[in-house]
Amino acid sequence: MTHGPGEVVITGVGLAVPGASTPDALLRRTACPVTGPDPEPFDTAARIGRRGHRYKDRATRLALCAALEALRDADLLPSDRESDSPAGGPSDSPSDRETVTVPGDTIGVVASSNLGNLDTACLTTTAIAERSAVDLSPMSLPNASSNVIASWVAIRHGLRGPNLMLCNGPTSGLDAVHWGAALVAAGRVRRVVVVGAETHNAVVEDLLGRSAGELLDGAAALVVEGARWAEARGARGVAALGQYERRAGLTGCVEALLPDAAAPGVWFTPERYTEGPAGGVPVPRAVPRYDVTGAVGRASGALGVLQCVAAVGWLARAAATSGAEPVEPVEPVEPDAGAGNGTAFGAGPGGARDPVPVSRQALITSGDDTADAVAGLLLRPTPDRSHPHPARAPLISMECSR
Amino acid sequence: MSQLVTGAGAVASVGEGVDEVFRALCAGISGLGELRGFDQERYRTRHAYEIDDRPAPGADLPGRATDWLLRAVGEAAAQAGLGEDLSEVPVLVGTGLRELRSAELAWRDGAPFDIGRLHFGTALRERFGAVRTHTFSGACSASLYALALAADLLTTGAEDTVVVAGVDTVTESMYGLLDRVNSEPPDRVRPFDRDRRGVLMGDGAAAVVLRREEPGAGTGALGRVRAVSMNCDARHVTAPDPQGIARAVHEAQWRAGVKPGDIDLVLLHGTGTQLNDAAEAAAIAEVFGTEVSGPLMTAIKCMTGHTSGGSGLLSLIVALESLASGRVPPTLGLAEPLPEAEAFRFVREEAREGGDLRVAQIDAFGFGGVNAVAIVERADR
Known part of the structure; x- marks a missing residue:
């Protein structure tokens, strides 16, 4: 805590x-x-x-x-x-x-x-x-x-x-x-x-x-x-801010945030992101992707804040689900995920004492390869919401079949 | 902790490049002219401080602010020895009106303009390979706000070097709305004069390279940034609040570890409006107290016009040049100071040899009550 x-x-x-x-x-x-x-x-x-x-x-x-x-x-x-x-x-x-x-x-x-x-x-x-x-x-x-x-x-x-x-x-x-x-x-x-x-x-x-x-x-x-x-003042944090990067290109930005191709728990993609050819994908395919602009329209300068709000929703669901099912087996690493068990020691402002596995963090990116740069941010659960088990499996049930 | 200014660049109606701009200001040369960019018949106001680089009178084209910004950043980066490669250097740009003038032209006349260039990141990437670029639209204190954020990046150890810039061009919407609210159209900017009639806008850009100070690294630096404060009045969307300004001035001095008596020179915000000059003078008088007649004071908007988001940084560069040379540009058009500023030691009519000037304060305030105040120090070269 x-x-x-x-x-x-x-x-x-x-x-x-x-x-x-x-x-x-x-x-x-x-x-x-x-x-x-x-x-x-x-x-x-x-x-x-x-x-x-x-x-x-x-x-x-x-x-x-x-x-x-x-x-x-x-x-x-x-x-x-x-x-x-x-x-x-x-x-x-x-x-x-x-x-x-x-x-x-x-x-x-x-x-x-x-x-x-x-x-x-x-x-x-x-x-x-x-x-x-x-x-x-x-x-x-x-x-x-x-x-x-x-x-x-x-x-x-x-x-x-x-x-x-x-x-x-x-x-x-x-x-x-x-x-x-x-x-x-x-x-x-x-x-x-x-x-x-x-x-x-x-x-x-x-x-x-x-x-x-x-x-x-x-x-x-x-x-x-x-x-x-x-x-x-007795207020509760619903998410902790991790590392932020602004880099040239989506791949460069994701690599700066997640070295060794670590797989985050979820990826909030840039506006209208479309999957590139195999090998050109910056985040392992098994990681769920969400494009909030599909729900609310092209969001320009509001996008990053909207993504953070949605990510707070994802972290809450992850905590609730893993809390309710404490014996949930650890999700195996996806075949194409490379090393999926990286941990973040919080290179963001100040950093965190206890590492939170990348698989429990939300990756957020705004801007794509056509923009002047791509910004990325990691959000992780706050200490009282951390749970040893990854939350990806239960959340997949929320995915649409498309 | 201080930071070194290792390069500077400026573009304004009075000249191109820091040397030319400073020489012009010390010579009392004003960039004031008859309004050239817009149709004069549609305004009561007929003057502005424009950079006259349009193809023909009345013929405007998009992207002018971006051009000036790139030139100012290029000058500063070259002087700092960074060359043209800023791929690893954050560039923080403060602006009041971005490329809104280009958007106006695109909307009204169908001028070619990519709306993705309202902010300056794309152009900075093309010219300098810069990717960690941030455009802050912070009204008329934007570039000093950007300087404060840059200073924080150096202080916290996140960066070693940051480029800070400011730029603005006159938009027709802002020029027109100011024309509408002025009771009597001003024919020039007369900071702190009893008969001041209001503000006239000006074109311009300014840039500095800020570096963390390492032992022995001061050689050749243009000066030192001791501290920058930033706050918000949170009271009125256009009118300034003397209390908020006083807090910003006090905080800057406190952060810099100086007292009013240590300040040798103040570059006032001085827009020539009734409200700003009265509020600023009252705040300065309050914070400086019995020391208010100590520092030399001047306001360069009488010669550059209100260069909006870029104005704070332009004043800061002028302050550094004044500390280095001992010469302080005059506040033109100041015949009789307003009552709140009667005790101020203004430099009037012509430039003054100020002697041993070591520490300067620079003010910048903007719409929305956004205040930023910088304290800089001479670097002994």
Whole structure:
């Protein structure tokens, strides 16, 4: 039950996506994509109300929803919350913000979005060309700055720590998780809200050349926290952050994270990953693969955060399953897995004292060989969820036959 | 723990390259000009501090910010002896507006632009082979925020060398919205003047190479970064908060182990807006207390315009040049300081020989209340 010095854990998760409200639901939907009519768009007013949000762009409102849920999940908000009743939702005035229960300067924000404020920039330009700058709404000014999402999350909850906005392409969400952990590891703050948000609209669809149905309209959030700070306030970590890499190409990134072709318990693949020819596969074929974008659409800057939420769902299932069946036999190593029994000593921030077998860890990658780089991250169970038996076998029952 | 700045690069409306930019600023040469990139008839504001590299007046093209960034990084890397290979070096880029100007052109005019180049990683990979690249969109303090993150990477031992850069070009959306909210359009940036009318945007890029300091490695370095603070007001989405700024200034000095009386020079954020200059002056006055008339103070946006995400790092490079040379560029257009800044020892009208300058403070604040403050020190070459 001990954490390594400087270990960073996830103590809260939040989702604002259509059709999945929990990590488990997201994992399930990813494993078995639902056919039939698309779920309704996520209703931000149901979670954060309408008052005070009129001039915020859609990506910001989605991010606020996910961040609120993650802070609640991490027990960082007071229990009697005004916004439980949407009608009386909070406004922008300081008096009814949902301020956190710890000092605001102990919490930072790292947001990620590539497309969030494209519409403001482009539609403003059109309006100027059609009329003039005099006719613009001054209320659009904040949205012209690309960090508007990170700003509003901080303002709403009084988070006075470092406030970063990553706009780093396909890897941006996973990079954001990394920088959140880096802020904690460097001692800048004790905990960070990491939120990824994207939406679709006429501008995004035009510039991407994709239809709305292909694209995410949603957000995901995590609270990443120094393990000792989480313990100090009695909060439970649901996953521990392992090593992070940003490398050229998928194979290079996976090799840097998992030397000797070690097989992780699960692989959250890049967006729309398709299996290459034999020999060109970076992760042994027997490892279950999940592409969350199959469930929620192409997710751009939100992808890495969504993947982490789904991975938290996977780790919870693994723990529950192995806990319920303590005599479950050890899964044999797959024929093509090479050395599948590597262990991670936690090369991430701080590292862990007790090695967790790679087979119990989740591998997450964002970006593919067409991107400027591929980011990868390992998530492992926290000490109180570690279990000596690998969890892969029971989870295979969740796989769709496809 | 300090870090060494071993290379620097700059591109701005006043010149190309650190030497040319610093010489121009010390000579009081401003990059102010009539608005060239956009249709003047559509704005009340008619001026900006642009880099005039478009093919023809009114004809804009995508990718200009990326070009300046690559030039600034190239200059810094060459000076630091890294050459053109940054495959093993993290590159952290702070920007307010990314390549949003290119997106505007693609959307409105159908200009050719790959949306995958809104961030700068692809171009940095092509030119320098860099893969550990991160584009931070942190409004007008973005490049000092990136510097803080780089300093942390060196302090924790994760890296030996990091490239930090900042870049921005004027977007039509931001220019237009600022035009809309200014009560009277400014014709120049007049930091801390009672009659200041607001901010004008500027084009520019800046870059430094930051290295962990090893014993004896200081030879030839441009200077030392002692500490960088970063925080967030968490109060208002555009207006600055003097308390948040004061906390950032205090924290930077505390992290650097210096007191207000140790600071010889302050490069103020000084945007020439009513709100920023009043808030910044109040915060500086509060933190410096009785020492507020000690350091020389200046604000270069009077000559570069507000170069947004790149502005903090550009000020930092100017500060290092000032510490090394003893020369401090003037704050042009400052006739009568606002009341909160009456006791400040501004450098006005022309550059000043500052004498023995050792320690400088650089301020950068942005929309969303994001504040970053750096403390740098002269390296004895």
